[in-house]
Amino acid sequence: MSPAADGPMDSDGFSGPARLRLGSIDLDVQADLRGQFDPIDGRYHWYGRLERHDGLTAAMAGQGRAAGVLTTPEGRAECELSDPDPWQRYRVSGVSTPPFRSELSAAAADAGGPATASDPAGRTAAANGQAAPGRHERRPHSTGARGQMTAKTDPGLRGKVAVVTGAARGIGAALALELARRGASVALVGLEPAELSAAAERCAALSPARAWQADVTERGRMSQVAAEIAAHFGGIDIVVANAGIAIGGPFADADPAEFDRVIAVNLVGSATTARAFLPALAASAGYFLQIASVAAMAPAPLMGAYCASKSGVEALAHVLRAEVAHRGVAVGVAYLCWTDTDMVRGADADPVLADMRRRLPWPANQTAPLDPAIARLATGIARRSPRIYAQPWIRLLQWLPRGALPAMVSARGAAEVARLAVRLNETADQRRRPVGPGGAAGSAAALDDRTIR
Secondary structure: OOOOOOOOOOEEEEEEEEEEEEOOEEEEEEEEEEEEEEOOOOEEEEEEEEOOOHHHHHHHOOOOOEEEEEEEOOEEEEEEEEEEOOOOOEEEEEEEOOOOOOOHHHHHHHHOOOOOOOOOOOOOOOOOOOOOOOOOOOOOOOOEOOEOOOOOOOOOOOOOEEEEEOOOOHHHHHHHHHHHHOOOEEEEEEOOHHHHHHHHHHHHOOOOEEEEEOOOOOHHHHHHHHHHHHHHHOOOOEEEEOOOOOOOEOHHHOOHHHHHHHHHHHHHHHHHHHHHHHHHHHHHOOEEEEEOOHHHOOOOOOEHHHHHHHHHHHHHHHHHHHHHHHHOOEEEEEEOOOEOOHHHHHHHOOHHHHHHHHOOOOOOOOOEOHHHHHHHHHHHHHOOOOEEEOOOOHHHHOOOOOOHHHHHHHHHHHHHHHHHHHHHHHOHHHHOOOOHHHHHHHOHHHHHHHHHO
C-alpha cells in the first residue's frame, strides 16, 4: 500500500494470514485487505474482510461492532469490525498514520527519531492554524477534548463554511466530520436532536461547528436555517444536499404515505435545500453537491421510491449546473453504491432484500466501507468536482450507454422478483416503513408525530 504519485487515492492490498486481538482474545484469521492512501491527510484508509471463523463469530456475538488490533506481515494497526455479511465474513476497517506497512521503521529512521504509536515517524505534524484570507475567520487548531489535532487541512476547504444536510448519522455525519478535519467550518442540519448534537460536538473538536434541527422538506424552515447559518459563520461556501431515506419492497405493497415521504425527503428536500442556499452560494461563488446514487444509473426492483428520487436529484443537479454557472456557482453530483451505513444495514436486516442483494453482480453485491467513500467525497468537494464517485468502479458505468443498465437490471430483476414473490408477499407488512433509524426519524409516521406534538 504505497502512496500515489498524484490523484486523491491509490490502492494496493494484502491477502493472507493475520492475527486479530479482540479484547483479551487472540485469533488467527484470514484477511483480505485493501488500502487507499489520501495524500491530503497523509493517512491510509484501509478496509476489507476477515474470512469466516468460529472463534470470531463467538467473540462478536451480540456486539454488532467491536474494536480490535490487526497484525499482518505488513504491520500492526487498530481496527474496527462491523456486522458480518451473509457468508459470516466480518467487515474490518481502520486508518493508519503513517502507512500500514513494515516501512514504518524505515520512515522513522529517515526522520532521525524513534517511532511511537502516536508519532510513528518520530515527529508530530504541526496543525495549520492560519485563518484563510477573506471574510471567514477561523480559530486555529488546538488541543481540545479529543487531543491534539495533527491532521493536515486541505487548501480547497481551509476557511470555508460547509453545510451538510442529513448530518445526524451515516454519510452526513461522517462527511461533516471529515470536512471539519480538513479545515472547514461546518453547519450540520438534521432531524434527530441527540445524534445531531453529538455529531456537531465531534466536529467542533476539530473546527468551528454548530447544529441546526430542520426537516429539509419544510421550505420556510430551510430558508430560516440558511439565513441563520450565513449570519453565524459570515457566509456559506459549500452545501451538500445529503438528506435521504429509503423504503424497500414492491411498489404495489408500499405504504403510499411512506413512499411519497421518500420522494419528498430525497427529491423535494434537495430542491428545497438548493432553493434556500443558492443565494448564499451565488454571493460566495460556492459549490453545491447533490448526493445521488448508482440507483440513478441503474434503477433496481424493490427500490422504487429510492431509485425514482435519486434519478430525479441527479437530473436536477445537471440542470442547476447549467443554470447557475454564470453566477460562479459550481454543481456536482456524487454517486455511491451500497456503503456501510445505518440505512444499508437496515436494508440488509430484511432477509428477503438481503437475499436479492447477494445475487447482484460483483461488486454491487458488496458493502463498501465508509471511510474511503467519505475521503473521496471530501476530496471531490475541495476540487469542486462535477462528478464524484465514492467507489472507483462506479466511474466505469458512465461509459456504458445510459439505456443499457436499466435494460440489463430489468431483465435480471424480473426473474429475481419472481423467485422471491412468495416470500415478499408473506413478509410485506415488515417493510411498511423506511429502513434504519434515520429512516424511522424521517418517515411519514414520525412527521405525523411531530405535527401532533
